Amino acid sequence: MSLASERAKPGASSKPTLYKRIRLDIETRILTGEWPPGHRIPFEHQLMARYRCSRMTVNKALSELAQADLIERRRRAGSFVRRPQHLSAVLKIADMRAEITALGRSYGYQLIDCRRRTATAADRARLGVSTAGKVIAIACRHSADNVPFAVEDRLIDLSTVPEAATADFAREPPGSWLLHHVPWTEAEHTISAVVADDRTAKALGIAVGAPCLVIDRYTWRSARTVTAVRLHYPGETHRLVARFKGG
Template structure:
């Protein structure tokens, strides 16, 4: 169905509201899915017989409602939903995406076992020589990149990780189901995407990204260190906690 089939009708309110409601309905019913390009302003003007100011007002309200995003010179697109993550627990990304009603996807990019180098030991927080497995993988939701994961596992602390099939099992999910931990730390920061990150996440070079760095320990012994990079525009963090009574 095209917008031309829904021209403003008498009694439907002001024209910009009709345009906004027509577009909003298509987004909320799924007729126009996330990433779908909204007709250009001049196309909407022609279909409704209205001014650019009227169209701009309708699109501005849709953008303010986080239903669309307007990109300079590219047009307007249905906004992709923001994903929520708790920061006071260790989430299972696979379960997290499934809980959103989305289809989870996983790709192992690289996996390497090696003697820990100085950078590995510093990242894990260990001083003595040890063996590690270094894993890089990508998580997706509905075939869209969700996060890039860069993880180190201390094989001396988690020897069973050497037998795990990380081509099938995401490392975070495997660890949560097989390795108990007693302490964890999250560090949250923001970066802009370089070429490698942009390619991995399907975003533009220089686009904002959210970074979560997590360390876990068992009785003071380091288990794993992971760096998760998310597209900034599609992800936000949520924490709920109680004050003292």
């Protein structure tokens, strides 16, 4: 078989494209430990020869591996397998309805309290803003199969999201509304554990002193605060699962 016929031919018998094959080959060597951290990956021109392709093709494969933090590329020196620095887990927090229906349970929602007001000093501190604009303060509860699932305590900055003034939070949970109306977000989550106080225990239908998982989420839209929300979950029954992956 000639070199020419052995080569590329994108959609012949090999399903994946060439650059994907190169990427997978290298990835596999790294993941199996055949190429340990610090190992120098063959130079681009060596890979060109091995796979009989142009430099752009191997470059694309290597660039993607670098983007995924699997390798590090240094000019003049070459590309090297990175040592895993930390386990990073991706915590996917869908909106509450999606989270509950994904568990195969029926979703229930109750608005406990919703008021519109000029931001108090406490509100401003919580939202991290200095000017006293209007805010919406919401307390509500999510349930799964009619059992309390989480209580939510939220503040929305109306100067960032004026449209929220017209939303009907008795019908639609504020989390869902925001997810579908605020085009993009940056967020910070803080997870901690507390014991249920009187008010929380009552809302969740658990004993005072029972453990609760607390998630505080702050959401921004290009440097403007959108919302601050605190969620209380019954700690012994609820679990946050973060799957995947070494890096």
